[in-house]
Amino acid sequence: MTGVPGAEGPGGEAPAALSVSAAMGLAKGALESVVVRLVGEVSELSDKPGYKAVYFTVKDEKAALPCMMWMNRYQAAGVPVAVGSLVEMTGRFSLYAAKGRMSFDVFTIALAGEGQLRLQVANLARELEAMGLMAPERKRPLPAYPQTVGIVTSPRGSVIHDMLRTLRRRYPLAKVLVAGVPVEGPGAADAMVDGLAKVVFGGAELVLLGRGGGSFEDLMPFNDRRLARTIAACPVPVVTGIGHEPDTTIADLVADVRASTPTAAAEAVAPTRQETDGRLAGLGQRLGRSMELRLTGAARSVERIAALSLFREPERLFDGEALALDDLAGRLSRALPAMLREDRHRVGLLAEGLARMLPSALAAPGAAVAASRDRLAVRGATLTDRFAGQLAADRQRLLGAAEHMADPFRSALSVSAARLHDLSPLTVLARGYAIARDGEGAVVRSTAQVEPGAPLTVTVADGAIDCVVEKTR
Template sequence: MRASEEGERAAALGDALARARAATSRGAVVDDRSDQPLSVSAAMALAKGALEGVAVRLVGEVSEVSNKPGYKAVYFTVKDKSAALPCMMWNNRFRAAGVPLRVGQLVELAGQFTLFAPKGRMNFDVVSLKLAGEGDLRLKVAELARKLEAEGLMDAARKRPLPIYPDVVGLVTSPRGAAVHDVLRTLRRRFPLARVLLAGVAVEGAAAPAGIMEGMRQVVAAGAEVVLVVRGGGSFEDLMTFSDERLARTIARCPVPVVTGIGHEPDTTIADMVADVRASTPTAAAEAVSPARESLERHFSARARTLAACAGRAVERAGADVRRCATRPLFCDAQTVFAAEAQTLDMMGDRLSRALPANLERDRGLVVRQRERLARVMPAAVEREGARMARCRERLVACGGSIVPRFSQQAAVGAARLHDLSPLAVIARGYAVARTAAGTVVKSVEDVTAGDTVDVSVTDGVLNCRVERTRRVDTETVEWEDAV
């Protein structure tokens, strides 16, 4: 508590005591005038009037809380090292304050003293309530923790396992603190094969969360398989950097596992809650991502013994198999491989030698019988087929005689039509056909020019002519004159 605040509060208490003395003096004057003792109610009223004029602000630790359903007010007690004060706060004021009271909180109260006359009890009637100092920060951290937990960022199923033997470890911390030396010393002692990517950032101040997030992005982009976010011890206010919401979401979205080692064993931040692994100290964070050399030696020794035992058993099994194979008849006498097949061939050859002569004799008799049968059947079959072919020939001749005349007439009509349409028939009637040297029929005077040679086809030959000049004839006038 600052000296100026203590002075202000002492002055306020002094003013309150002065007002109480003045009220008491006025009461004494009344007593002297009446010369009668006061009743309990009057005395309590006098005290109540004196106390209710004292309005102060105070800071104390909550030692007990009574907030029962149905009560019109919340009752609690605040204390310090040498005194305790019972307090009460009406429910509407308590709900408006929005502070969930718990034992051990440091709170700042504003209100006035009052006296409950029926019981003779003094209370502090609280008008406003808020957490004092670290308590306010803890409330904000608790609210953020509940929000992120509701979103699932602290779910254990979301957190990823750490790599057993990381080749590259990212370290995000202050380059001037003791934490960086603790981590590097631990990694060098336990797992010197790991390569450390250090991002030196500020771990306190308003810009510290942004710097830590950028450091995480840089080490991940450089190939870190796991990221350590660490810092040494400090007050709760010093560690508030690691309770930043943006930093917490960045840790939750990090593509590689994140291990935090912030402060000491009892310190817990939002970053610890959302990280994949929370270590109590920076040294413990380094130990979490690195196997101990002693454990590696024990692990390799155990694996070597297991491998040697497995290899020995495999060699023994292979030797037993070889020995069993060596005792088999196959490898003792190669003739046994083909003994059964050779005997089968001999038996089949013997059966074949006995069966072939009998089968040949039987087949020879069958051929003789079929020849005799064919000799008897063939003449009748040939005669029957000859008669059938003669009948088919007669039918074909009869049908052909009726079909040919019809097609002969159609052919004659078609030939006459072709003759009428033939250009040779036109030429035979006295016309001629002129063709150019290329063989194209001359249909207009524009197809030739003076000096061109043309071939004129007539009835009995071709005339080779030269064009001396051309003259166009008006065909419409000629046709009209012919019509007249």
């Protein structure tokens, strides 16, 4: 190749030797002419204050490449490069001749694939943490013996069967509400939010949210902002079992309890029969000891009360009253005879005074009564003279009117009496007729009412005849 330093000359002469700097310059020129776009995982990073550039290394399964990016380009890109990030870069190869080191001069950089998703998740995690949704003090304890357990997961696959099998084996008393929702792909996060609301509305006392393992992209619905806020605001505790042990999502961080797998989540909410028996046995022992202590204390209290003099000699309660009563009775027995004698003497004096005063007190009214009686006797005979004439005239008018008042009634009474006499059965009997009655007193109107041998009573004008039917015709 003619014109290239170090190349073989015409006629096959040996090439001219190059200096190291010339060779490195040749290589530098060749490398810097190659501009490529590549993807790699950051394995080392050096971003110290005061540096003019950011230095890092990207690698894949077979190779590693040192990179550098001037600080003004790095800050303009706005991508926080970290170890483990998957980045996509454009740039050219460069050679540092003084040290003989090759590096990749980065023009642009961006997170690639999962790296971008991880950045979004990290930003959301920091936002929710600043809001206090991940604080340990807001996480609620799980009920020891839930009556109703809600499950929000895919209705297909092994996860739902593992959860149901675990609950049935460890805690068969619980009622299980299942909300079958998609856990992967577009719309999965909204479906899980709706499923949480439905199982809580159905009466679930706690909710299991889970799915099986998958890639970071597969688990992205569990890193949804709305799902995270729904879990934090859920009125009952939420237990997550998402993926495998290393997998951690936003839903795990805001949940009340995070389990490593869906099966572990079911085990966290379902006590085993041995645990339940042990807890009941412990409660029974504590209750027995508590009742024994209470009964012992009550017995001692009763003994102390029974030992009081109040219960041994109850009559002592009335010692003071009994003494006072005896004293009053003695005083009354001494005072009563004297009081009775004094009252008896006083009554005698009043009787004597009344006996002396009564005749003279009645004399004056007696004379007035006698005078009034005499005057009434004199005037009594003349008091009715002026009314006598009027009274005689009224008496005559009343007698005259009374004689004529009964005339209409006498005529009606005569007509009614005549009609009653005509209709009377006695009148009929008087004309020679008779009335026949059977043994029950019913009037016999037909021969069909009696049979031979039946008794009859025949009533005539002056009495009744008892007879027996011989035959009918």
